[in-house]
Amino acid sequence: MLLIMKQISTIILFFVSTGMAFCQGPAITSWLQNTTLMGSHYISGNSTAIQDNIPVNTQLIQYSTSWVYVATNGIPSYPTGPFLDGNPSQATDQNAIFKIPLNPTQNTGTLTATTGGNIGVFINGVALFDYRDGVSWKNSSGTIAGGPAGGMGDGVWNRDAVVGERGGFDCAKGHPAMGNYHHHQSPSAFDLDLQVISTVCNLYDSDGLYAIDSTQHSPLIGYAYDGFPIYGAYAHKNANGTGGIVRMKSSFSLRNITVRNTYYDGSSVIAGPAVNATYPLGYFREDYEFIAPASADYLDIHNGRFCITPEYPTGIYCYFATVDENWNSAYPYVVGPTFYGNKVMTKVTSVGETTTTYTPTPAGLTQAELESLNIDLFPNPATDLVAVQVNGLVKENLIVELTDMTGRTVLEKVIPAGSTIAFFDTQTLYAGDYIVRIKTSSSAITKRLVILK
Template sequence: MRKKITYLFLSLLGTLANAQGPAVTSWLQNTTATGTYYPNGNSTPQGNSILVNCQAVQYSASNVYISTKGIPAYPTGPFQDGNPNQAGNQNAIFKFPLTPVQNTGTPTATSLGNIAVFINGVAGFDPKDGVSWKSSTNAWAGGPTGGTGDGVWQRDAIVYEKLGFDCSKGHPAGTNYHHHQNPSAFKYDLNVISTVCNPYDANGLYTINTSQHSPLIGFAYDGYPIYGAYAYKNADGTGGITRMKSGYQLRNITTRNTINGVSVTAGPPVNSTYPLGSCIQDYEWVAHTGQDDYLDEHNGRFCKTPEYPNGTYCYFATVDANLNSAYPYLIGPTYYGVYANRKVTSITETTTIYTSNLAVSEAEFKNISTVLYPNPVSDLLLVQVDHLLKYDLDIEMYDMSGKLLMKTQMIKGSTIAYFDTQTLYNGNYMVKISNGKNTISKKVVVKH
């Protein structure tokens, strides 16, 4: 009897450990901080009074439930394409399986709209923008342009909606703020293709660090995790850190009249107005046998990661060598696993509430790469972390006598905070960065 009880106890411990795996513990939780946004033409952030990140995480033996308003900790907007909407309260519940499974039948195509949820509760969208070519009028139709296109040659949202993306590469559909791509600031790409960050905070979910394994940034609607663009070169966790490369490339075509070798309704002409890359059907997947750092047709691979040391299938938010987003950006054009609509209206099974209690040692805390710039500073001092922040940071500025002058906070799921130093005298100051338990101090020089 004692042996049976011991086996039962160990079994329960195993179940609990599985339940509190990355699908439960990775979500950024918050019940106090509220969001901000930039109205068009205004570089001063405004409050929206909506809680950021995720408000609750609950799990059962089979599923995890995420309650979120869908608002990030980084500011949203401005949307410079005339979009009249702002990010709004989604008041959503998402249900993900703790043990996702491969789809062994016909792969499910990613559909227009939500295909994933980032760990801050913000939606991930597929690559399309709802507009396709209408052959009878030789023009785009659908989506914000009105009407209905043929649905054959579909526009790439990353190309055609770039003007409407904010600094963090996101925008709202209605009030549903979302990212079609890697949620990091345009300003820190090696080739900066949008100037929207110039008068605004260059913020995002995380900052790409090419020397570190990218963080787990979300989960797809089949339940498998999504990582940033950098990982171990080899699927077995060896080979050093390298960029995960999309297996997709532009097709060598001069006319748009075939897809996968089949004749279809003609699309826009291939020219300077509609160059290759305008449509997602302009791409083809090519196998790179023996090269683990090239991804499969779903934009993922089976591999070992820091969160999954025994290995799992995972997707990657692909970028090119300049850190610009690379098709298919997150997932697609089909899922690897079994798809389900993850948005639910209620929780109908017994669950356990998970409360994040991330313990960070002093050594780990001091290894956080925090940059103060410019230094010397004249008018605005930025404090930036170069990875994904999983806990709140208190940031304080002192004069050299130890007098507290200013304080602010960097909320988990954001990458920068700042101090207005215009009113400070020239001289030396100290910036203290703390997570409530550990503190690091850095010197900054104010010079007007």
């Protein structure tokens, strides 16, 4: 009987591990495709976004039995910029093709560390970077060096970009490196965090790929360079899909140190600066130590775990875009400091094999799916401006209509796929009651809005 059970398990595992290569699984169907909507960006001093001539999100998805090829310009549907730390770059067309494995595998040998530059790609075609920005402490000069700071540091105490470059991130928590717009962290807007730690959204409002919703399993938002999926901050507590929805927690914690002359394993290293107001704990990656997961909602050393998700009901290894209790980004942010799987994903210049083109069928969100987005209006009542905010991930364009009580449409906006917010300027409207209708090709919801004068 035991032998038979083992044989059945082997057969099941074979079909689970190979099935995605012969059907349109999430690694093929989850990308946000677009060829018509163009991007936009802010420049410092101008709070009106400038329209660009670069299509947003991804443009073409092709797949074979082993690979999916994602063609993208690397431009999101939300406005980018400005980058207020003096970064002269703007988000530019990357004309990239990412080659992603359909059957990712665990690395059972020496772990592969994440590196500078691309380590993954979000479903809108925007690049994912790890914690670093190329800057490290230089002991001989008593200062930081490398990357945007210039020169070369020791590479022993490496600056955390999420902390060190916060002043240069736009509202969506991204910035470009030589034109390559990317996120080091959860791609959600600063002003949607429970504790707002950047004021850049005040003048240059954007929104990010998705908005955190603590009541639902977070959406699939990307893939790492080993081919395993990336999710937002919330999931089922238990790996088997039970236990309720909770925040996935990083198992890295700040060390209890006042001087920097050892690593967390006790090894002596070239000294960095003392912990102080200029270089607080968390300024360098080496300020953290890994503590074995305390419960099921704590992640492993790669910032992930094997679990069941809505897209993978039989289970798969997943990374999570970790945040703290205030929804501020939590180290190691998304992937790292090492990959769980074999790093085989690459950026290629062309597709060198026979493929099938994936064309999504515009079925439209169901009524239940639209309602699950938990769309809010604020402020309400409003006077001169009202925001329509989606809590979640918008997978297809949403039409947003503002109508008076006679049913006449007075204003109309679009929340494009990969974006979460639309604004109505209501300064010229009369006081009274209005209806906001959010609709797709197959469903609609309405909300009452009061305008005061």
